[in-house]
Amino acid sequence: xxxxxxxxxxxxxxxxxxxxxxxxxxxxxxxxxxxxxxxxxxxxxxxxxxxxxxxxxxxxxxxxxxxxxxxxxxxxxxxxxxxxxxxxxxxxxxxxxxxxxxxx
Amino acid sequence: xxxxxxxxxxxxxxxxxxxxxxxxxxxxxxxxxxxxxxxxxxxxxxxxxxxxxxxxxxxxxxxxxxxxxxxxxxxxxxxxxxxxxxxxxxxxxxxxxxxxxxxxxxxxxxxxxx
Amino acid sequence: xxxxxxxxxxxxxxxxxxxxxxxxxxxxxxxxxxxxxxxxxxxxxxxxxxxxxxxxxxxxxxxxxxxxxxxxxxxxxxxxxxxxxxxxxxxxxxxxxxxxxxxxxxxxxxxxxxxxxxxxxxxxxxxxxxxxxxxxxxxxxxxxxxxxxxxxxxxxxxxxxxxxxxxxxxxxxxxxxxxxxxxxxxxxxxxxxxxxxxxxxxxxxxxxxxxxxxxxxxxxxxxxxxxxxxxxxxxxxxx
Numbered sequence: 328x329x330x331x332x333x334x335x336x337x338x339x340x341x342x343x344x345x346x347x348x349x350x351x352x353x354x355x356x357x358x359x360x361x362x363x364x365x366x367x368x369x370x371x372x373x374x375x376x377x378x379x380x381x382x383x384x385x386x387x388x389x390x391x392x393x394x395x396x397x398x399x400x401x402x403x404x405x406x407x408x409x410x411x412x413x414x415x416x417x418x419x420x421x422x423x424x425x426x427x428x429x430x431x
Numbered sequence: 432x433x434x435x436x437x438x439x440x441x442x443x444x445x446x447x448x449x450x451x452x453x454x455x456x457x458x459x460x461x462x463x464x465x466x467x468x469x470x471x472x473x474x475x476x477x478x479x480x481x482x483x484x485x486x487x488x489x490x491x492x493x494x495x496x497x498x499x500x501x502x503x504x505x506x507x508x509x510x511x512x513x514x515x516x517x518x519x520x521x522x523x524x525x526x527x528x529x530x531x532x533x534x535x536x537x538x539x540x541x542x543x544x545x
Numbered sequence: 546x547x548x549x550x551x552x553x554x555x556x557x558x559x560x561x562x563x564x565x566x567x568x569x570x571x572x573x574x575x576x577x578x579x580x581x582x583x584x585x586x587x588x589x590x591x592x593x594x595x596x597x598x599x600x601x602x603x604x605x606x607x608x609x610x611x612x613x614x615x616x617x618x619x620x621x622x623x624x625x626x627x628x629x630x631x632x633x634x635x636x637x638x639x640x641x642x643x644x645x646x647x648x649x650x651x652x653x654x655x656x657x658x659x660x661x662x663x664x665x666x667x668x669x670x671x672x673x674x675x676x677x678x679x680x681x682x683x684x685x686x687x688x689x690x691x692x693x694x695x696x697x698x699x700x701x702x703x704x705x706x707x708x709x710x711x712x713x714x715x716x717x718x719x720x721x722x723x724x725x726x727x728x729x730x731x732x733x734x735x736x737x738x739x740x741x742x743x744x745x746x747x748x749x750x751x752x753x754x755x756x757x758x759x760x761x762x763x764x765x766x767x768x769x770x771x772x773x774x775x776x777x778x779x780x781x782x783x784x
Contacts, residue, residue, distance in 0.1 A: 328739055328745070328774060328775065328778050331745050335507050335510065335511075338503050341500075342500055342503075345496060345500065349493070349496075353493075353536075353539070361477075362470040362477075365473075385457055386461075389453065389457050390454065393451070393454055395746075396447075398707065398742075398746070399703055399707040400706050400707070417458075421458060421461045424461060424462070425461050425464075425465060427465065428464060428465045428468065432612075432614065432633045433615060434615055434616070434638060435615035437752065437755050439751030439752065439754075439755070440750050440751070440752055442750075443702070443749075443750040446748075506749050509768060510768055510771060511772075514765075515751075515754075515762055515764055515765040515768065518749070518751060
């Protein structure tokens with residue numbers, strides 16, 4: 328139940344995050360995504376927090392959706408369980424990689 | 432005869448398919464970005480991204496994101512209290528806004544390339 | 546105005562062949578007649594083996610729900626003049642077919658049983674009936690009009706792929722008792738519908754609302770159930 332609510336909340340977070348992401352990275356020109364600009368932003372702790380919240384929201388939102396798809400479309404309980412465990416672990420690995428690059 | 436589509440089920444199937452694409456894109460996105468710590472690798476990827484074919488791909492991705500966002504927004508608004516009387520209006524309005532935003536976005540994308 | 550209509554009917558006769566086939570019948574009908582009248586004419590004058598369910602023929606019993614031109618509706622409530630000249634009729638989607646247009650509704654009624662479709666109130670009954678004010682009745686009036694024809698549940702794309710899903714009809718029934726002021730089993734009822742196969746599987750597709758012969762806004766009721774579940778969840782009533 329609360330994961331359902333969290334799905335909605337992360338959806339709203341992503342809406343604003345993506346707005347920012349698209350305007351900054353794609354509409355405002357080349358300077359914003361040169362290596363130097365990205366690294367300079369990454370030093371700032373508020374950017375670090377933004378990136379981590381954005382990353383975790385996207386992962387939760389995406390994989391909660393996939394979880395629903397597995398519930399609805401996969402037949403057979405063992406296959407269902409296997410896939411559910413898989414999509415529980417996969418976002419954790421991705422979160423590890425993502426947070427590593429943001430913090431260090 | 433195939434079951435008849437209506438605006439609600441079309442919005443749902445769009446939301447679903449774009450959602451799957453975006454999740455796979457997200458996996459690839461995180462994986463690629465997490466391997467770009469040094470400037471050489473980073474600039475190499477950025478040079479590849481300048482390819483017009485990939486720019487076109489970015490535009491398609493932008494459209495997919497917009498569709499998913501507005502389909503999701505409609506559902507969330509309904510869930511948090513907007514009357515279901517407006518569900519069809521919201522779907523049509525959403526499609527319109529997606530189209531307009533995509534055209535505006537395309538303009539900025541192309542300005543960046545040219 | 547009398548006109549000829551072509552009825553294309555999906556036939557399944559398990560005693561003859563396990564394959565389905567399409568049969569065509571040309572029927573003369575006037576513009577006051579309904580699809581059900583056409584079916585009765587075919588059965589009486591052309592092919593006696595055609596099988597379909599009907600009972601009241603006035604949109605009250607819900608027996609004659611079938612897929613007519615790609616949409617679930619009651620044959621007794623669909624005027625032929627509103628349809629094109631070729632009328633395609635199939636049994637309700639996603640339920641096992643027994644014969645021709647007759648489907649096995651067992652699964653549908655099992656879902657209904659899961660939401661405890663009866664009044665639960667442990668308090669000792671008063672001298673006469675349990676009183677309900679007109680205002681309280683108004684809250685559940687729309688959901689009471691359900692005739693359980695099965696059109697909504699079999700029109701739901703989630704139910705097509707996930708047979709564990711309770712479906713719009715059962716959830717509407719849950720609403721009918723959850724918002725009934727005389728019913729006291731809120732916790733128990735919420736528990737029955739907030740599992741993995743309950744309200745969270747509804748994605749507001751509105752197929753059920755499109756087909757409901759009683760014009761019930763089923764999605765609106767399911768959305769209210771979701772809000773109730775979240776509210777109770779925060780108060781600690783639900784896991």
